[in-house]
Amino acid sequence: xxxxxxxxxxxxxxxxxxxxxxxxxxxxxxxxxxxxxxxxxxxxxxxxxxxxxxxxxxxxxxxxxxxxxxxxxxxxxxxxxxxxxxxxxxxxxxxxxxxxxxxxxxxxxxxxxxxxxxxxxxxxxxxxxxxxxxxxxxxxxxxxxxxxxxxxxxxxxxxxxxxxxxxxxxxxxxxxxxxxxxxxxxxxxxxxxxxxxxxxxxxxxxxxxxxxxxxxxxxxxxxxxxxxxxxxxxxxxxxxxxxxxxxxxxxxxxxxxxxxxxxxxxxxxxxxxxxxxxxxxxxxxxxxxxxxxxxxxxxxxxxxxxxxxxxxxxxxxxxxxxxxxxxx
Numbered sequence: 001x002x003x004x005x006x007x008x009x010x011x012x013x014x015x016x017x018x019x020x021x022x023x024x025x026x027x028x029x030x031x032x033x034x035x036x037x038x039x040x041x042x043x044x045x046x047x048x049x050x051x052x053x054x055x056x057x058x059x060x061x062x063x064x065x066x067x068x069x070x071x072x073x074x075x076x077x078x079x080x081x082x083x084x085x086x087x088x089x090x091x092x093x094x095x096x097x098x099x100x101x102x103x104x105x106x107x108x109x110x111x112x113x114x115x116x117x118x119x120x121x122x123x124x125x126x127x128x129x130x131x132x133x134x135x136x137x138x139x140x141x142x143x144x145x146x147x148x149x150x151x152x153x154x155x156x157x158x159x160x161x162x163x164x165x166x167x168x169x170x171x172x173x174x175x176x177x178x179x180x181x182x183x184x185x186x187x188x189x190x191x192x193x194x195x196x197x198x199x200x201x202x203x204x205x206x207x208x209x210x211x212x213x214x215x216x217x218x219x220x221x222x223x224x225x226x227x228x229x230x231x232x233x234x235x236x237x238x239x240x241x242x243x244x245x246x247x248x249x250x251x252x253x254x255x256x257x258x259x260x261x262x263x264x265x266x267x268x269x270x271x272x273x274x275x276x277x278x279x280x281x282x283x284x285x286x287x288x289x290x291x292x293x294x295x296x297x298x299x300x301x302x303x304x305x306x307x308x309x310x311x312x313x314x315x316x317x318x319x320x321x322x323x324x325x326x327x328x
Contacts, residue, residue, distance in 0.1 A: 032289055034288065035290065036291065039276070052066075052308055055097050056301055056306075059075075064095060065091070070085055073121055082121075085116055087104065088108065089107055091106060091114075092134040094137035096137070096139055101124070103116075103138045104138075105137070106126070107134050112127060113126070114126050128163065129149055129163060131148065132149055132154075133151065135190075137177040139179055141180035145158040148175055148178065151173060152173050153171040155171050175189040175191075181225055184197045185198040186220075188216055188217070193229075211248070213231025216228065219261050219262050219267070221281060222265065224238055228260040230257075233254035234251060235250075237249075237284075246284070247284070251274075253269065253277065258270055261300040270296060271296070274289060275293070275295030288323070293312070294309035294316070295307065296311075304317050
């Protein structure tokens with residue numbers, strides 16, 4: 001049997017995946033836009049000077065902040081902040097939950113990775129391995145924590161017990177945001193227009209798929225990995241089974257920041273001044289877009305959308321049923 005070298009296999013995957021098709025023009029968005037004030041919140045919680053990065057854990061919602069540099073735990077049953085865990089640096093990238101902990105990349109003079117025990121709600125470790133840049137992310141898979149640690153594209157596999165880097169996988173420079181899905185780590189290349197997939201068990205690069213320009217934040221659902229492309233404000237989907245990209249969907253929300261989540265068959269995205277957009281994951285149709293103040297990060301639970309207002313420093317709970325009903 002011929003042995004295929006990993007780099008040749010990766011190249012084959014790229015060729016099979018092919019380029020993403022051109023983005024559909026975001027025509028008709030004005031007709032489906034509504035003011036964000038139409039969605040009456042169930043709660044608005046003050047978090048800090050800024051509020052960014054939302055993660056769901058069993059029985060809790062976690063959100064990062066500056067002023068103070070901290071993560072706050074919210075009890076969704078009571079709609080109140082129960083704990084504030086201060087950090088030795090700014091929580092500057094997406095949060096991840098896994099292995100009994102909340103993982104928080106920190107930007108500081110020496111970038112680091114914080115581990116917070118979900119049961120005790122205490123900071124239990126700060127490892128001297130940190131994110132390559134702000135607006136990055138972290139993922140948990142195959143008993144390890146995954147973090148891109150430099151702008152050259154070093155994806156580190158980190159031991160969750162002692163913070164030791166067990167493996168470094170070289171991917172495209174300018175890649176920053178990892179996501180765990182179906183046994184693979186997907187990493188967007190914000191400085192380009194690609195997503196690299198890596199086998200979470202072995203660290204082998206599986207392939208690269210072309211998406212829209214400057215993809216940064218990503219999520220998964222309905223059998224696909226979805227990227228929010230900052231370059232043109234579009235949404236791309238990569239079929240997890242084939243690695244092929246579907247036609248990009250125009251959202252009309254280009255720019256810095258933003259976030260993406262999946263829930264109830266919908267892709268939910270946020271950008272400042274366009275705090276919420278709802279897109280049908282099956283049809284690719286943009287169902288509703290809410291405009292106005294607020295936005296920048298979000299998470300979707302079974303019954304609620306948790307949306308930050310970065311500049312206002314708040315976390316808002318929006319009834320999921322109300323948002324879904326508005327899109328019909």
